[in-house]
Amino acid sequence: MAPKPQITKALNAMMDIGIPVHTTKPVLKKLLQVYENNWEYIEAENYRVLADAILDLQESKDNDPINKESDPLEMQNDIDVGSKRKVATSSDEPENYKKKLRTRPEEQGPSPLIHNSGIHAYERQIREDISPDLHNVQQQVEPVSHRTNHRATKLPSSEPSSAEGNEVVPHPHPMRSERPRQVSSQEISGVSRALMLAHNSPGQRNAESSSLLTYRRDRHPVNKRMEDLVCYKEPKVKSGTEILTAHGTRDYHAAAARQIDEPAFEVPLAMICPPDSVPAIDKVPYQAPPDIHEDIVLFKALMGFSWVDLPFHAATSDAELCGDLQAMWDEVQLADHRGHLCLDGSSKQNDCAPQTKVSRTLATQHADRRGKRTVTDAVGNNISPSNLSSVQEKSSTNVEIASSAMGEVKLSFTCDTGALDRSDFHMPSIEALCKMVEDKCLRSYKILDPNFSLMNIMKEMCQCFLELGYESREDGGENIIRMVPSLESLKRSGIQHMLGSLPACSSKGPNGHQSNVRVHENNENSRSKKQIGECSNISSRSLIVIPQPEIALGDLRPAHDLNDVTKGEERVRISILNEVNNQRYPPSFHYIPHNIVYQNAYINLSLARIGDENCCSDCFGDCLAAKIPCACARETAGEFAYTRDGLLRKDFLDACIAMHCSPQKHHYFYCKDCPLERTKNEVSPDPCKGHLLRKFIKECWSKCGCNKECGNRVVQRGIRCNLQVFFTGQRKGWGLRTLEELPRGTFACEYVGEILTNMELYDRTVQTTGDAKHTYPVLLDADWGTEGVLKDEEALCLDATFYGNVARFINHRCFDANLIGIPVEVETPDHHYYHLAFFTTRKIEALEELTWDYGIDFDDHTHPVKAFKCRCGSKFCRDMRNVFNDTLCYVSYLRMWERLLSAILVRNDGALWSMNQIKCISFEASQWRSIKAS
Numbered sequence: 001m002a003p004k005p006q007i008t009k010a011l012n013a014m015m016d017i018g019i020p021v022h023t024t025k026p027v028l029k030k031l032l033q034v035y036e037n038n039w040e041y042i043e044a045e046n047y048r049v050l051a052d053a054i055l056d057l058q059e060s061k062d063n064d065p066i067n068k069e070s071d072p073l074e075m076q077n078d079i080d081v082g083s084k085r086k087v088a089t090s091s092d093e094p095e096n097y098k099k100k101l102r103t104r105p106e107e108q109g110p111s112p113l114i115h116n117s118g119i120h121a122y123e124r125q126i127r128e129d130i131s132p133d134l135h136n137v138q139q140q141v142e143p144v145s146h147r148t149n150h151r152a153t154k155l156p157s158s159e160p161s162s163a164e165g166n167e168v169v170p171h172p173h174p175m176r177s178e179r180p181r182q183v184s185s186q187e188i189s190g191v192s193r194a195l196m197l198a199h200n201s202p203g204q205r206n207a208e209s210s211s212l213l214t215y216r217r218d219r220h221p222v223n224k225r226m227e228d229l230v231c232y233k234e235p236k237v238k239s240g241t242e243i244l245t246a247h248g249t250r251d252y253h254a255a256a257a258r259q260i261d262e263p264a265f266e267v268p269l270a271m272i273c274p275p276d277s278v279p280a281i282d283k284v285p286y287q288a289p290p291d292i293h294e295d296i297v298l299f300k301a302l303m304g305f306s307w308v309d310l311p312f313h314a315a316t317s318d319a320e321l322c323g324d325l326q327a328m329w330d331e332v333q334l335a336d337h338r339g340h341l342c343l344d345g346s347s348k349q350n351d352c353a354p355q356t357k358v359s360r361t362l363a364t365q366h367a368d369r370r371g372k373r374t375v376t377d378a379v380g381n382n383i384s385p386s387n388l389s390s391v392q393e394k395s396s397t398n399v400e401i402a403s404s405a406m407g408e409v410k411l412s413f414t415c416d417t418g419a420l421d422r423s424d425f426h427m428p429s430i431e432a433l434c435k436m437v438e439d440k441c442l443r444s445y446k447i448l449d450p451n452f453s454l455m456n457i458m459k460e461m462c463q464c465f466l467e468l469g470y471e472s473r474e475d476g477g478e479n480i481i482r483m484v485p486s487l488e489s490l491k492r493s494g495i496q497h498m499l500g501s502l503p504a505c506s507s508k509g510p511n512g513h514q515s516n517v518r519v520h521e522n523n524e525n526s527r528s529k530k531q532i533g534e535c536s537n538i539s540s541r542s543l544i545v546i547p548q549p550e551i552a553l554g555d556l557r558p559a560h561d562l563n564d565v566t567k568g569e570e571r572v573r574i575s576i577l578n579e580v581n582n583q584r585y586p587p588s589f590h591y592i593p594h595n596i597v598y599q600n601a602y603i604n605l606s607l608a609r610i611g612d613e614n615c616c617s618d619c620f621g622d623c624l625a626a627k628i629p630c631a632c633a634r635e636t637a638g639e640f641a642y643t644r645d646g647l648l649r650k651d652f653l654d655a656c657i658a659m660h661c662s663p664q665k666h667h668y669f670y671c672k673d674c675p676l677e678r679t680k681n682e683v684s685p686d687p688c689k690g691h692l693l694r695k696f697i698k699e700c701w702s703k704c705g706c707n708k709e710c711g712n713r714v715v716q717r718g719i720r721c722n723l724q725v726f727f728t729g730q731r732k733g734w735g736l737r738t739l740e741e742l743p744r745g746t747f748a749c750e751y752v753g754e755i756l757t758n759m760e761l762y763d764r765t766v767q768t769t770g771d772a773k774h775t776y777p778v779l780l781d782a783d784w785g786t787e788g789v790l791k792d793e794e795a796l797c798l799d800a801t802f803y804g805n806v807a808r809f810i811n812h813r814c815f816d817a818n819l820i821g822i823p824v825e826v827e828t829p830d831h832h833y834y835h836l837a838f839f840t841t842r843k844i845e846a847l848e849e850l851t852w853d854y855g856i857d858f859d860d861h862t863h864p865v866k867a868f869k870c871r872c873g874s875k876f877c878r879d880m881r882n883v884f885n886d887t888l889c890y891v892s893y894l895r896m897w898e899r900l901l902s903a904i905l906v907r908n909d910g911a912l913w914s915m916n917q918i919k920c921i922s923f924e925a926s927q928w929r930s931i932k933a934s
């Protein structure tokens with residue numbers, strides 16, 4: 001009579017691998033008879049003999065049609081476990097066991113439901129309930145109370161079964177010569193070995209698996225949890241197609257069963273080499289070595305689940321999971337004493353890609369055993385192309401999802417992407433892959449169409465994988481990994497269009513079949529990249545689905561050409577660069593090199609209006625070369641504004657700067673009937689608040705006799721500096737900078753935009769939201785004071801919000817900006833309309849941001865354009881919201897109010913100061929304050 005604990009242990013060991021008590025018991029009984037109760041044989045290698053015997057028996061029974069109807073196991077399956085018999089009679093048990101032993105998915109139909117939770121409960125219960133009576137098991141013959149149908153079950157066997165009918169012929173211990181039948185270790189089936197390794201009890205497990213077991217049971221109880229998995233869908237296996245099955249802990253049965261009647265080799269799609277896509281490295285016809293399935297089975301048994309079954313627990317962070325997977329992987333490598341190629345020296349790419357490693361290793365050890373030449377994969381592991389080529393070209397897209405009562409969710413997918421048959425593919429890093437997917441998808445989900453589906457995201461991810469893989473790399477291209485061309489065309493969905501990931505029409509893949517998968521445009525014009533740039537301010541984590549039926553095609557266009565925002569409209573290229581964040585593009589707008597009239601603006605360009613006094617028709621060549629300045633210099637007091645070097649004359653520039661910086665010194669003028677105030681209140685407009693009087697430059701033009709290269713034609717020749725649009729990172733958005741040193745007085749660019757009337761601007765400002773806040777319109781009011789009463793269509797302004805040039809990127813700076821806007825008369829002698837040209841107020845270093853003073857009154861809350869909070873950083877900043885941060889300035893400001901208050905009191909005539917007067921005092925005070933502060 002065997003001691004009780006030995007029976008319990010044996011039953012538990014079999015339970016651990018899914019063999020129920022009622023199946024184990026009769027076999028165990030037989031074994032004990034054969035071995036004359038010598039437990040040493042039975043316990044050896046974690047009950048290998050017992051497991052083999054059970055499986056062999058089942059195999060022989062399946063092959064014996066006569067005995068199928070009278071299964072001795074069935075006859076004995078209901079073993080008395082004393083008063084707690086209910087465990088063995090659980091209705092779940094036989095069915096579950098049968099399902100566990102199901103082999104190929106084909107046999108199960110497309111989407112069978114496998115309820116394994118019952119098994120788990122059963123096992124747990126058995127452990128608790130095994131009766132003390134069990135030690136008598138081999139002497140007892142139990143009545144049949146419960147029949148289990150194992151007929152559909154197909155159990156694997158590594159060697160021809162020696163069972164005769166129902167007779168159990170155990171495998172003897174391989175290490176003992178006196179055993180009844182010697183079996184070499186090579187003959188041990190993969191299944192048996194896997195069972196042994198996976199289920200060594202702590203006291204018995206050998207060095208191979210002990211650490212793994214420790215990991216599985218102690219460090220990470222995932223395997224236990226995985227027993228609760230309920231598979232909702234299993235992958236469809238296409239004829240001749242190898243897939244990775246994902247059936248949790250019981251997969252070794254399927255793999256082992258496949259071993260019997262069909263060649264199987266499980267590798268992820270990413271590792272599959274099409275037969276003819278790999279150069280003639282290995283032309284020897286490939287024969288699957290007999291032990292490849294052992295590897296698969298062994299690995300799965302060790303891991304407790306196949307690589308696609310890695311459990312994801314809600315409470316497990318990515319980093320933890322990666323760490324766990326890495327640990328598992330290390331265990332597996334340790335456990336595999338045959339010294340397969342492992343990931344020594346692997347790159348960081350592998351840190352979070354255990355599935356790839358696993359499959360690679362299976363492939364590589366497989367290839368190595370055959371002693372054939374191999375190719376290396378992206379991390380330097382050898383891969384036999386012929387091994388991989390045994391997998392068919394075509395496969396499908398599959399998603400599996402499983403969850404347990406404990407709240408775990410398992411998601412795995414195999415996505416065929418219709419990859420191109422190219423040899424330049426390399427394995428991208430998981431980090432790069434994730435980032436690309438995030439960029440492509442998540443950040444772009446400002447709006448999702450109703451057809452959005454997770455499947456599309458997965459396909460997108462696979463496509464990103466490919467795109468990264470085919471991008472140029474720096475490692476010399478030694479690692480060759482091929483992809484299997486797609487079987488199915490990916491169905492186009494609205495989201496893919498929205499994301500810019502697909503072209504308007506589908507394309508044909510190299511293998512001829514239609515593929516909607518876009519081959520990534522690896523240039524700055526990529527639609528997806530445009531989307532990224534436009535939407536990057538959207539949180540990458542917030543997926544808010546807003547159904548929107550139609551997306552205009554124009555939305556898919558890149559916002560700008562990053563190499564040249566001018567689209568070739570200027571003589572120079574002006575690039576766009578963001579070194580601060582991932583917002584690739586500035587807001588979209590139409591680049592125009594010259595002003596255009598929006599609608600009602602009146603500009604009289606007739607040549608007839610230009611009299612002789614307003615041009616130099618007698619001049620020839622370069623007017624600046626003439627001894628006497630021509631008529632065109634009359635505007636600037638008989639001297640040209642420009643030097644022979646094309647710079648602004650110093651005294652002219654100084655005067656302009658002085659007028660700008662000290663407007664209170666009589667440089668303001670007041671309209672009798674201010675167009676600006678009229679727009680605000682047509683019926684009873686406020687008095688004019690004043691406009692800054694400015695000096696004009698007059699350039700020679702078409703009616704002049706000089707040539708185009710005349711020194712008095714600077715602004716009209718356009719931009720010549722090397723400029724760049726860049727992201728400031730100072731909460732000012734984009735800005736403009738120079739890439740070269742600019743001397744003082746250099747013409748940088750003109751402010752170009754739509755020419756609007758004041759009324760039009762007012763309407764637009766009131767109505768427009770969104771992008772409008774990104775620009776700041778300019779009043780062409782430099783000469784309103786001398787023009788008398790301007791009609792509405794003559795009171796003009798420029799708005800570069802929708803149409804504009806590079807000047808729309810120039811940010812504001814109070815007082816000490818490095819650019820100054822100077823009115824330039826070119827085509828018209830009157831000053832209703834003029835060009836606003838920016839000149840440098842000082843020498844500007846390369847890479848310095850260009851700024852100009854918009855002339856904003858930050859205290860004027862009646863202005864149609866609401867002032868932004870100034871972040872110019874100037875110590876002369878006029879924005880009081882900044883000023884109040886400075887204690888000294890605050891005190892000064894208080895003093896100013898004290899002065900103002902006393903002035904009011906002194907007047908004592910009952911009259912209040914006008915707003916203009918107050919502002920004037922305020923202005924002076926702020927200047928004084930600034931000086932004190934500095």
Ligand SMILES: C[S@@+](CC[C@H](N)C(=O)[O-])C[C@H]1O[C@@H](n2cnc3c(N)ncnc32)[C@H](O)[C@@H]1O
Nearest residue numbers: 732733734774775776808809811812870871872
């Ligand atoms: C002509 S645009 C300049 C380009 C703009 N930064 C962009 O990203 O497109 C004017 C707008 O830039 C921003 N801006 C310009 N200067 C600024 C400053 N000193 N502080 C804060 N924002 C500024 C304001 O939003 C303003 O309406």
